Amino acid sequence: MEDLHLIQAIERYLDGTMLPAEKAYFEELKNNNSEIEQLVIEHSVFINQIENFSSRLKLKNSFSNIHEKLLSLGEINEGQEPTTKSKIINIWQKYKRVTAIAAAVGGGIALLTSSLFSYYNPISPNITKLGAQLEQQQYQITALNIELRKSKIPSKAEIKGGGTSFLIDGKGYLITNAHVLEGATYASVFSNTGKEYNASIAYRNNLLDLAILKIEDEEFEQIKKLPFGIRKNNAELGDEIFTIGYPNFPRTDVVYNIGYLSSEKGYNGDSLSCQIQMNANHGNSGGPIFNKIGEIIGVLSTKLSKSDGVSFAIKAKNIYSIVEDFNESDTSFADIKINHSNILRGEERVKQVKKIEDYIFMVKAYRN
């Protein structure tokens, strides 16, 4: 009980609420009693500690409030948390409105302009696949009386999605992401000049998220020699990289973009892919990632949703393994021969791009 009185006195002394006479008495007591003096010091340290504790707690509290606020304002971005369901619904709802308006307009053109990019996440909730998906819109091309471009695809086909692809064999074999073709039974590819070719889905591997397309079109002229090779070894961290693709799917304007290799591992330490610093759009999915000298080092496939420029590419050596699988399983006469030699080394970037862009195609995936 005595302790209690003493501590009460000390606290009042420290926070300055003692009356002058009381204070004088207490100071005298303190000066003549080293034990009390010691207690006063100890208590002031302790009170100080509680104050520090308290202000830090409050500060942390302010920080998390501000963090949430900035997140909701979109000033800062984080990947989607595991509760992405509501987000998907929101986006769907948003596009449903677009769809409704489009339907009201009645023109088919609206279909192509409202080609949505759905956010679905088979790998992880934080990852967005880049393929342009049209699945949720039960749109039928039959509705299209006016089409932007005369399509080779039968008029009843339904667009399932799209992305980018690139030739690995001049006979007409292309690589893209398996997710670009999800739900599709066949595809057509568009060159950078907008020319369309029919293509079949020759092979797909959902685990590696890679697929092979084969151009089956008499108008297609085989290419004798592709300018770029495909790299078997891993690329080096920090390597300058670039890509050419069709981020504006379904528009066929080819877009060039640069970045660098930021990690040899992909999302969550995935060793099949690597992390790159590059802004990518949904239509970039399936696009080639080139290193400085023009070798393909990967296939652009996913990005961290909502984060700036964190994307992932499937390492190019996986192309070799699916081609091997394909060649073994395919009974037809024409084996795929991957081009090894690379004639772009030492060229200026503008020239490299000029030589490459004809071999990068936009993919449209269909189901009938």
Add this chain to the structure above:
Amino acid sequence: MKAELNEQTLLKGLANNDSKAIEIIYKQNFNSIQSMVINNNGFYDDARDIFQEALIALYEKSITDSFVLTCKINTYLFSVSKRLWLKKLQQNGKYISSFEILDEVISVDTDMEIHQKRNVEFEIMERSMESIGEPCKSLLEAYYIKKLDMQKIATEFNYTNADNAKNQKYKCLLRLKKIFFAQYNIGE
């Protein structure tokens, strides 16, 4: 000159836990630090923790009497964040030699030592608070953290009057103090 003045104002705001100032500092600095963490084997949660801890280090600096910030806020936060993140990577055995960042980085050794000490103190207090049990914990929080007056506390905790509440608070305080110093002295 104007920018410098602004930085001083922001720091003063941070020292007073002024949410407007903190928001501006947050907005101007978070993204670059988030990228740094994410590009170096981190996740969003790590980025948030690291950034907020760096802000606390800046806060601690801003409330000291001898406070001088010899560089810009963003350089300071970046340097501290980098240091904190490196340490975390090392702790998790994930140290990567390729962790190179080109941005200007200043030496924050002394500050990190002080910050580390404050961290230890904070943790001791947190543990002590947890171990005194109820109603002591809530009572002390009400008085020292929420800064409620004794009359309010008496009503909220169903004490017959403020004096009773006060007595109870002192009893709790003594207990907390005992537990705290038992660890704090060892820690020294």
